[in-house]
Amino acid sequence: MLSLAIKAEHISKAYQLGVIGTGTLSKDIERRIARMRGKEDPFLKIGEINDRAVAGKSDVVWSLKDISFEIKKGEAVGVIGRNGAGKSTLLKILSRVTTPTAGTIKARGRIASLLEVGTGFHPDLTGRENIFLNGAILGMTKKEIAARFDEIVAFSGVERYVDTPVKRYSSGMYVRLAFAVAAHLESEILIVDEVLAVGDAEFQRKAIGKMQETAAGGGRTVLFVSHNLASIRALCTSGLLMHNGCLQYQGDIGTVIERYSSLLHTGEVMKMQGSFAADADRQAQFNSVQLQRNGQPMGDNGVIDVFDKLSLKLSFTVRKTIYDSTPIIWVKKDNVDLYWTFLSDATPDILKNGIAPGDYTYEVPLLHPLKKGMYSITIMLGKLRVMDYHKAENVIQFQVEETSFDPTIHSFSANRAGIIANLTSWIRI
Amino acid sequence: MNAIKKTTATGEEGWSLVIEPSRSLFSLRLKEVWRYRDLLLLLVRRDFVAFYKQTILGPLWFFIQPLFTTIIYTFVFGNLASISTDGVPGPLFYLAGITLWNYFAECFTKTSTVFKDNAAIFGKVYFPRLIMPLSIVCSNLVRLAVQMLLFIIALLYFNVNHADIQLTAFIFLVPLLIVQMALLGLGAGMIISALTTKYRDLSFVVTFGVQLLMYATTVIYPLSAAPQKYKRLLELNPLTPVIETFRLAFLGRGTFNLQYYALSIAVTLIVTVAGVIIFNRVERDFIDTV
Numbered sequence: 064m065l066s067l068a069i070k071a072e073h074i075s076k077a078y079q080l081g082v083i084g085t086g087t088l089s090k091d092i093e094r095r096i097a098r099m100r101g102k103e104d105p106f107l108k109i110g111e112i113n114d115r116a117v118a119g120k121s122d123v124v125w126s127l128k129d130i131s132f133e134i135k136k137g138e139a140v141g142v143i144g145r146n147g148a149g150k151s152t153l154l155k156i157l158s159r160v161t162t163p164t165a166g167t168i169k170a171r172g173r174i175a176s177l178l179e180v181g182t183g184f185h186p187d188l189t190g191r192e193n194i195f196l197n198g199a200i201l202g203m204t205k206k207e208i209a210a211r212f213d214e215i216v217a218f219s220g221v222e223r224y225v226d227t228p229v230k231r232y233s234s235g236m237y238v239r240l241a242f243a244v245a246a247h248l249e250s251e252i253l254i255v256d257e258v259l260a261v262g263d264a265e266f267q268r269k270a271i272g273k274m275q276e277t278a279a280g281g282g283r284t285v286l287f288v289s290h291n292l293a294s295i296r297a298l299c300t301s302g303l304l305m306h307n308g309c310l311q312y313q314g315d316i317g318t319v320i321e322r323y324s325s326l327l328h329t330g331e332v333m334k335m336q337g338s339f340a341a342d343a344d345r346q347a348q349f350n351s352v353q354l355q356r357n358g359q360p361m362g363d364n365g366v367i368d369v370f371d372k373l374s375l376k377l378s379f380t381v382r383k384t385i386y387d388s389t390p391i392i393w394v395k396k397d398n399v400d401l402y403w404t405f406l407s408d409a410t411p412d413i414l415k416n417g418i419a420p421g422d423y424t425y426e427v428p429l430l431h432p433l434k435k436g437m438y439s440i441t442i443m444l445g446k447l448r449v450m451d452y453h454k455a456e457n458v459i460q461f462q463v464e465e466t467s468f469d470p471t472i473h474s475f476s477a478n479r480a481g482i483i484a485n486l487t488s489w490i491r492i
Numbered sequence: 493m494n495a496i497k498k499t500t501a502t503g504e505e506g507w508s509l510v511i512e513p514s515r516s517l518f519s520l521r522l523k524e525v526w527r528y529r530d531l532l533l534l535l536v537r538r539d540f541v542a543f544y545k546q547t548i549l550g551p552l553w554f555f556i557q558p559l560f561t562t563i564i565y566t567f568v569f570g571n572l573a574s575i576s577t578d579g580v581p582g583p584l585f586y587l588a589g590i591t592l593w594n595y596f597a598e599c600f601t602k603t604s605t606v607f608k609d610n611a612a613i614f615g616k617v618y619f620p621r622l623i624m625p626l627s628i629v630c631s632n633l634v635r636l637a638v639q640m641l642l643f644i645i646a647l648l649y650f651n652v653n654h655a656d657i658q659l660t661a662f663i664f665l666v667p668l669l670i671v672q673m674a675l676l677g678l679g680a681g682m683i684i685s686a687l688t689t690k691y692r693d694l695s696f697v698v699t700f701g702v703q704l705l706m707y708a709t710t711v712i713y714p715l716s717a718a719p720q721k722y723k724r725l726l727e728l729n730p731l732t733p734v735i736e737t738f739r740l741a742f743l744g745r746g747t748f749n750l751q752y753y754a755l756s757i758a759v760t761l762i763v764t765v766a767g768v769i770i771f772n773r774v775e776r777d778f779i780d781t782v
Contacts, residue, residue: 160615160617165513167511170511173509174618188541188545202528
């Protein structure tokens, strides 16, 4: 039975800006303001999003805005977002360190949170004493800890030092021990923040293995925040993508990571066309570029499927004949170079004879089909490896989704190896 | 595990935990505090162990502090200032006063900074916050026990040489007196701690406030020696009847006035309840302001 483990409804969190009391201005909040592009009017109804700057009037900032989601029991969920996206605030609310300004979260079972390893460790106490203390802080009873004590020590691999004060531990041992305690918590929901960023590679593998095991085998629900996309991909089945305090997307982890990578590098999501003002000083320049589907311009919010026939409509002006030059289309998938294509591939003599003054428009079909992912296209017009008359980076960006087929059986679905799809024919001889 | 299954198996509506923006003023979740009792014990143990780790004298330090305070008080207040000790040997008189007073003062000052001192833990993990002040009170109980031992040793020593000291029936009130000191320290400390999350100024006031309060309580002088016009005021101080009764119990000297004692108990209860309520209110999102 797949029942819900967590249900969050319209969670919002406001932070007070500026001076609290008599001049203690929290640095954290200061940083938060810097990250926020717009302020919000505190008199607005909670949950309404207002991106315009409300000058002078507002001293409240919404770190989370109207977030709702559901997490099933036994799911391993990765929470991804840039700094200041609201991940930590969400985790703090879930772990009951702070409260939401509005909205409710309902959960089944105990929530144990691991926002930091070794919370409450006392340097003067021995490993043994700290295991008990830390376990109790995380919500275990003495009996539960005693029952799992040997397991914890074995997992941490610090048997020899268990009766030594932890201040004599190396930082690696400290982290191992702290993580071991948390990993053996008997809670139904485990919240983990970035803790795997510490420790060596071997330990990280071990820790991820342990968490996978608890999520899959133990039926525990795991919420995992990290900037390490590889460990998120290894551990999680689904994800939440946070952006500027909003929940941008919830879905399978592959899609969340792709969308995150595109957010990370550009800040914008979809760009279906671009146009450029005429500049008489340029010898040659692009005028416009447009992504097309089946020969028709793509709308700004259209969903693109793997099997959509996409092409790029490209127009450029040459004012004075250019030699050794060609228009170039450079396609990237999830920020990995996919391929280039030159006009001179098809018509090599333009390199020698030059491109005469005039206006040109081309339609260039893109690789077909395109695997699910975030694509960005850079266009250049210039001499190869020498100079560009005009270059427009990432002028087109779009997301390809798997909407028209069952991704579980085909070779070209996103979760299979390879970054391109090749519909080759299999000929039996 | 079994207990948890029970709560999770109750179907779609069977949420075992609801996180909401606000909860009722009086929802103190004492049940949860009880569930975390092991943590309380471990924190007390931590405080005790950490206190004397890496010291040569170890737990002896619990003795040394009150011993030296007593010697200094005897010298300054007894010999130099010649303040009356009601016919009781100076050291015994001061020891009786500071044993109980120290307990209050420690509970009060430590509790009043509980949010600031534990911000690192509180910011990372949830557990009923009330556990922390409770652990302070309990840790200091261990200290009090050690100091009581010192006091009793002194009592026996002086009893041999000085026949004028007698225990009275008020000795049966001593556990209540200790609880009262704990609750007063806890309650007042929690009120201050809640306010210091926003206004740090108060933490400065507390340090010398406690010192001033000691002189406004009958710790280093007996109530009987107080000037008549301030007597009334001193008796209204809820700490005075506690100290006086304590001395009456062990030394046979002191004033017991049922009226003022009842008032002291009433104040204790009010301070405690107010402290717990205010503490619970601030506890939920103090981390945003601290």
